Each structure stands twice: as C-alpha cells, then as structure tokens.
Amino acid sequence: MTGMPTSRRKTALARPHPAATDTAAVQDSPWRASRERVRDRQVKREAVIRAAAHAFNRKGYHNTSLDDIAAALEVSKPTVYYYVSNKEQLLFECFVAGIEPIRAAVRAARSPNVPARERLQTVLGHYGQAVASEFGWCMVRAEDQDLSPTMSAHIKSLKSEIDQGIRRLLREGMQDGSIQPCDPKMTAFALAGALNWIAHWYRENQSMTGAQIATAFIAIFENGLLPRTPLSPERAPGGSER
Amino acid sequence: MTGMPTSRRKTALARPHPAATDTAAVQDSPWRASRERVRDRQVKREAVIRAAAHAFNRKGYHNTSLDDIAAALEVSKPTVYYYVSNKEQLLFECFVAGIEPIRAAVRAARSPNVPARERLQTVLGHYGQAVASEFGWCMVRAEDQDLSPTMSAHIKSLKSEIDQGIRRLLREGMQDGSIQPCDPKMTAFALAGALNWIAHWYRENQSMTGAQIATAFIAIFENGLLPRTPLSPERAPGGSER
DNA sequence: TAGAATATCTACTCACCAGTATGATGCATG
C-alpha cells in the first residue's frame, strides 16, 4: 500500500515491451514437427539460432531471455543450452550467419577483368540483402559492449575484412577510372553506414526487397546529389545485379 | 567443484566488460566541486544526464546500472533518482539533448532565398556534429524496444520531423535545380543512415571533428561515385558551412 | 530559532534471468 496511484508495477517498468504475442512461436521448429525425437543436431541447432535472431530482432538482445527463445521453440531452456553454450555465443552465431554472405561477396569481387565499380555494385547489393535478412539486425547491432574480448575481437576482424575490401574496390575503381576520386576510408564508412542503417527501418513484408533497396542506394551513391551535366544519357553502364 | 576447467565465473559471462577504470568519474560534477550542498537543481540534473550519456556511450544502456552513474558522480543511487524518475527517462533526456540541435537546424532551413542544396548542407553539417557529440550515441541508439510505448512514440515523432525536413529539402532542391532528381525517401534514408552510423565508429580525440566528417560525407554524397565529366571545374559552388 | 522544504544517505525489497544439478526418457546396438 504505497499510496501514490502512479504506475507502480516494477515489472512493467523493467520490461517496457510486454508485447502482445510474446511467445510468438517460430514458424518451423524441428521439435513441433513431430513429437518423437528427431536426431539431427545440426538442423535443431540452426533452428535455435534462427529463433534467437527472430527474438533479438523484435525485442533486442538484452530484452530477450533464453526462456523466451526456448518458449518460441516450445522446448525448455536446458534444451537450448544443449545446442549452444551461452547467450553470447547465440548472438555471435547470428552475427556470423548475417555477415558470411557479405564476406563471400567481397572475396568473389577480386576478379580484375571487370571494372571495379561494377564489382563494388555487386558487393553492395549483397551487403544490402544481408542487412535486410533475418540476421541483419544481429549483424549490425552485435555490440562490442555485450561481448567478451575474444568474441569482440573476432567480430571486429570480420567487419574489418569487409571494410578493407570495400576500400580496395574504391581504390581500384579510381585507378581504372570507373570511380570518381574520393577518400576511400570516408567513402567506405558512408556506404557501410547507409547500408547498415537499413536494419533499423526495414521490416519484412515491406514494399521493397533488400536487393531493391540496395539497388536504389547504389544509384544514389553513384549519381550524387549534384546535378549532372545532361550529356551522359546512360548513367549506370553496368547491369545491376539481379 | 564442477569439474570442467572451461570458463565458469558466472559474473564474467554476465558482464563481459568489466572495463579497467569502470567508475571513471566525470570531469565536472557539481557535487565534487564543493562539499557543501549547492542549491541548483537544474545544474545537477544536467550533470546527471551528462554522466548517463557518458556511461551509455562507453558501456551501452543495458550494461550501465544507475549505481554506475551515481558512482561516476560520487553520489548514491537515490540521489540520482531525486533528479530523474527512472532509467528510461534518463535515456530519453539524452536522446532529446542529442537531437535538439538537429531539429533547430531543420527549422532554420526554411528560408527559401537560398538554394535548397546549400540549406541541406547546413542541416547535414549540424546533423553530423550532433551524432559525433557526447549525446550522439544515445540519440542514435535509443531503441524502441527499451522504451515505453509513450516514450517510443515521442521519439519516433521527433525523428520523423527531421526525416520529413530532409525529404522536403531534397524535393525543393529538385525543383530549384540544385539537386539531381532522385527518390527523396530513399535518399533521406541513405543520408541519415550514413550520418547516424558515425556514432558507431567515431570516438573523440580522433583526427577529425564531427563537422569535418560531415563535410566529407556531404562531398561524397554530392559528387557521387560515378566520374563526372571533367568540364565543371567547380564541383561544389556553395560554400561549405563553417 | 522552530519548523518547513530541500537534498542526500543507508539499507533494503523483489523480480528477473543466466546458467546448472540432477534425473528421466527414448533410441540404437550388441
């Protein structure tokens, strides 16, 4: 009987987001599929990762408990711990799942028989798609501050790999004449920032797909805001990916 | 005596960032200034906000306890609660402190006697400075998921105000011919994303100031990656702000 | 100088949650 009628409910304050359908089950759970125990560790492990990504997307890392994830899969918490060693690793796995396609694209962009700007287009296209994927949020938001030094270092190096790849493409583009002279470091930051931010506003079932957004962004970055002299009718000679 | 020598230490897992100088005191605390009680509620309140921003910057919102903030100010937790009602409000105040200068810049950019691209330059300049400021992190990272519906809606409307302002400048720029035809919505997202992301990599005492970074970004966005026909010797006719 | 208002502290409560101890249940295989 504290008196004041102002909103008490410690719980309500601590969890600002009780969110209607909280235990919103994941669409496909290897457990719900059949009641008898399926022996496929890898499939289940990936289902756990995916469920975690889903929950992190909606409620954020810190507002998601492992009980939430377990509930979404309709299993108990120890089951989750049977497939991953702890919460941090769960975030890390989501991060890797999100960033891997980008790394692949960067590695594939080494072929020097294509103008660097076109190769950059391809990389940025995959980048945008990855950020808009189900793991995009985790990839973008995996914070230093929530990870052990080891994991943090690992993540940093993966991110750096991509950053360096983009800078290299920019430099190569300046050399082969397909890209306007610019500061590769700052330009890479601007590009990555614009694309990363997609994770903050993009939601599935939106009008545009990740690839379409990436294409639009590439056009913006290529053309620039400054009006171009209207004597180059073809603005993007290379075919956009997809 | 659990057996396995694998890393136990529940605490170490839960707080991955014990960070050497954790209770790193804030430079200027109205409390440390003089031991007798100063009667200046507003000054102290602002000191609390600033200390919170500092802590959030370094450790993130969820890894910062109100005890941390109190310790940084060399007071006790109830003292902090004497100036703010709860942790959420603390985040909100930091957000507002960060975003206010941008809103001011957007409002000031209504004067129609200057080309819209130049007005946009000014807005983006202030934007970049704000993101690189001590409140930048809080402004950019104030998550929906950590806020009550009321606060969340409030923040959304403030953000939207800026977004709409940028889109309007883009449209005006297309009309007055100072800006290349483009999709204002996507372009505003790209601009805001690139600038917001500054908060993720910028640290003070870096070689560039926030304003300098903003200037560099504006140049990148204006020129575009596509080489320009080398017949326009002056690339940015408008003087850069500052 | 007596009270009132302001400012601050010590010492709690209580919910939440990561992670675990322990044991049960099914499955394969000899």
Next chain:
DNA sequence: CATGCATCATACTGGTGAGTAGATATTCTA
C-alpha cells in the same frame, strides 16, 4: 533385453540491478 548414449525436462542457485522506505542532514523562512 541390457547397456550406453543422446536428448530433454523440472527445479533449482546465485547474482544483479531497478526502484523504494525511511532516516538524516542542511538550508531557507517566518
């Protein structure tokens, strides 16, 4: 069908941290 392994659950621990109760000290005011 016994044994060992894989899989999963119940029920717990221990620690953390938001927020508070209630007392105390200091300053203002009448």
